[in-house]
Amino acid sequence: MPWIILAFLVLIIQIIAIIITEYRRPDKAAAWIMILFMIPLIGFLPYYFIAKRYTRHHILSQNEYSQRESFKADLIYRCNQRIHGLADTVSRNSKLHNLLQNKLTLPLTACNETTVYTETEVAFKAMLESIAAAKHHIHMEFYIIRDDELGTQIKQLLIQKAQEGVKVRLLYDGIGSRRLGKAFLEQLQEAGVEIGCFSPPLTAFFQRQLNYRNHRKIVVVDGKTGFLGGLNIGDEYLGKDPSFGYWRDTHFSMKGDAVLWIQYTFLTDWYMVKGQLLTDSTYIPVQDNQGREIIQIVKSGPDETILELIFTLIISAKQRIYIETPYFIPDPGVLLAIKTAVMGGVDVRIIIPGTPDKKLVYYCSLSYVQELLQAGVRFYCYQKGFLHAKVLISDDLACSGSTNMDLRSFCDQFELNAIFFDRKTVNRLADDFFADLSVSNEIVQSEFEKQPALQKIKEVFARLLSPFF
Template sequence: MLWIVLALLLFIIQIAFVIIIEYQRPGKAVVWLIVLFILPVIGFLLYLFVAKEYLCPPALSRTDKGRWDGLKDDLRTRSRQRVLKDLHGKFIVQDDNLYALLKNIPVAPITACNETTVFVEGEQAFEAMLDAIAASKHHIHVEFYIIRDDQLGIRFEQLLIQKAQEGVKVRFLYDGIGSRQLGKAYLKRLRNAGVETECFFPLLTSFFHKRLNYRNHRKIVVVDGNIGFFGGLNIGDEYLGNDPKFGYWRDTHFSIKGDAVLWVQYTFLSDWHLVTGQVITDPVYYPIQDSRGNELVQIVKSGPDETILELIFSLVVSAKKRIFIETPYFIPDPGVLLALKTAITRGVDVRMIIPAVPDKNLVYCATLSYVQELLQAGGRVYGYRKGFIHSKLIISDDLALSGSANMDIRSFCNQFEINAVFFDGKVVDRLLQDFYRDLEVSEEILQSDFEQRSMLQKMQNVFARLLSPLF
């Protein structure tokens, strides 16, 4: 009898611990309480190692902090001077409150003189990356969530080795969980050739340091500080459409020239510093840009310590005409979901494209439960049928936000992401055209589809919805 009392007391202590720690996040608290009921001891251990709030890295030394702050101030000054010249006579944002938010994002300002190229397929994007790397003279910075040792991965490996042997400085950063299958032989070949390789939060150390939940989801290539690439593509054959399950892979990726490259570079070197402790502020990595473009672009660096959630919320509430969304996963924050439903009530055209065939069944079940709410409010949702859609895009009237962040809680709060706000009509129009083309190969999901679900499917959606704050 005593052991029952002790077990009950221990269980009550675990519940109290979760409630005290998570009282400001009731949704997350409820999910972890469910996990505790299902797995009384294991669930608590998972909570301790997975749910801990992100701790910022140790403070920099006075010297390093001065160098870092000086770099940021210099980049901001350079960017703002060219923006003020380029902004003359232009009205770039549909809402004053949204413009105030964008103007005051603490890390990266709006930049001018940019030229953007949009890629919707992996082959085009990867060839552009490889061509830029082949032409490099000084340095190459590569950072991806997933890097595979397959045909595409080997092409990158061989070219990086070649450039390192030519004397180009090559830095290579990969995520410890996303690239957990990347073999030691692959990394050894890079290191032996002189490529500096680093792992962002390795699997084992992340577990014991309670950082398992905080992944680097960015996809970045910067060459000579003059051209940058970012977006949704990782390095792997499936992103070329060679996965037998999904076939065609639809994504959105960008190459960019101009002042925005400085902030893509800054994002990479911030991550490099977090992993290695190196503070790299040499001006050679931040050259004066000679781009003759006239596009305004804002690079938005986000993570567990600088969320993108406020920006997404503002894009939704400021929209007057349309909100078009493409995302492989739709697990919105309650505030974003309410803002979307309110926008529909205001008469805004809200449409969203998601995959018709999921890659993660549990996440897809949760996605459908949120989709049902949007449909009930009057929104329109489509399932992409041509293959798998991995594109991450929000078009709010005449602005667009795109990059690596999905429309889910992980991207909002837990993952390190890089996105860009595009102000230029040519870029936004191109993204609009891509969206309309995707609609042509998508099938609209109707409210009646949900009414015809079996009881088992409904229960799956309910269960997945309950766990969705953990996704």
């Protein structure tokens, strides 16, 4: 009997600890408490190692902090000089900018030129050509890097450029690239490529940082050409995995002042992983591009959430909200914002994959469909292959990059996105959205409500676990 009382007291203490720690996220607290009841006492162990609040890997010294702030201030000044006279136009036309001008940490940038890639083969070709033309440095950062045909091709090119004297730096995520072998990395290092791993699994486990992943996808060449979007490095992204088939993604290349902030993001991540503060002016050259686009780069993570941006994009819409995402798990605020928008007459359409890559996450996404269908949202399942594009269009603005429409991307992962103000780019993304609609099946509410009871049970169970996704 005493050991039963002791076990009960321990369980109560664990529940209290979770409530105190997660009081800002009641949904997350409820999910962890459910785990405790499913696997009493033991259930606290994964919470202990996974749910710790984020803490920075490296703390800047006073001198390093001054250098970084001076470096950032110089970039902001340069960008403000180039955008002078244009920002007011954006402000008048964008409620989003008015609401978040004091929230986003990076400024508007001018003189940009964007290329949108929806065909992954074309995107990788452009990246490889840009890397091959590098003269000074190549900075790359990916969540997933695979030792397959595409990975080998990129590895060989990086080795070649390093041997030519180009400075090559590569960052990868320890969990996302956990299958990447030592031989792959050693060949790069032997050629002179500098490599950093964001939170190696074992280190992340003991530091209780497993939940915080670097999901960014960055390539910067000579500080003048930047790539970001949804693509990682692996053959499946070229449609070579038969379980997925055709891979539909959205990726971008940019020239202009926006590249400075893609570079800034890489350099801050490099410091986070390697402890090396790179502020040399050669990494932030004067941008001679004379494009006409205004772009705002948005870096986010557990210490600077993107949730406010997503919420504001939705509530500021007057005519249309188009969303494409492989994972649709909105937080309660975003869910309410979507419902409010559609009930206010906004045309809200959401495309999700018809073929999932993660069944549990897919069931969780479906659990939100019925209540949003009832509110008036139109849902579509993409049928051509696997949909991995991450795009949100709000009236005449678009936001795209590495962020999924899920809780993990909102609050726990390091992401990189861009807000596009240029009508040409926004229209291109809208055209791509409607092209995807043409190969998608609309979910009809009356049919969806007839789904088997087992399916509904799976959705309910997945929804309860959604704070972990």
